[in-house]
Amino acid sequence: MFEREIKNLYEQIPASVCRSDCSKCCKDMIQFFPSEEKNMGGYIWDGKCSHLKNGRCSIYQNRPFVCRLYGTSAMLTCEGCTPERLLSVEGTLSLVREYNKYRNGEIADAAKGERYRS
Numbered sequence: 638m639f640e641r642e643i644k645n646l647y648e649q650i651p652a653s654v655c656r657s658d659c660s661k662c663c664k665d666m667i668q669f670f671p672s673e674e675k676n677m678g679g680y681i682w683d684g685k686c687s688h689l690k691n692g693r694c695s696i697y698q699n700r701p702f703v704c705r706l707y708g709t710s711a712m713l714t715c716e717g718c719t720p721e722r723l724l725s726v727e728g729t730l731s732l733v734r735e736y737n738k739y740r741n742g743e744i745a746d747a748a749k750g751e752r753y754r755s
């Protein structure tokens with residue numbers, strides 16, 4: 638599921654370039670769902686994201702949904718970003734709804750798997 642639906646969702650988020658000396662949002666804890674964590678190669682937070690290396694995201698192509706929205710949405714603006722366009726509030730909410738649908742489906746599937754194993 639991840640490959641197709643989630644990548645399609647990621648592609649609807651505008652590309653953006655971060656200011657070279659900024660890693661502000663990588664110091665907050667982030668949310669993601671299990672296949673995103675797998676796609677990221679795991680996640681550890683110790684005051685900053687474990688994928689922040691030398692002030693840059695070391696897994697940029699595999700970063701999760703929330704990292705892609707930061708600075709590219711009218712709901713999550715940041716001064717250091719230069720997005721190719723800004724997602725409107727309505728456009729952002731529509732993507733978030735879609736994302737939550739996949740996320741809830743994946744969590745429900747994982748819970749079913751746990752039940753069948755036990």
Ligand code: SF4
Binds near residue numbers: 654660662
């Ligand atoms: S999205 Fe904005 S706050 Fe986050 S690292 Fe890029 S420039 Fe900094």
Ligand code: SF4
Binds near residue numbers: 697
């Ligand atoms: S995955 Fe990359 S962009 Fe997202 S918080 Fe970690 S270092 Fe920052």
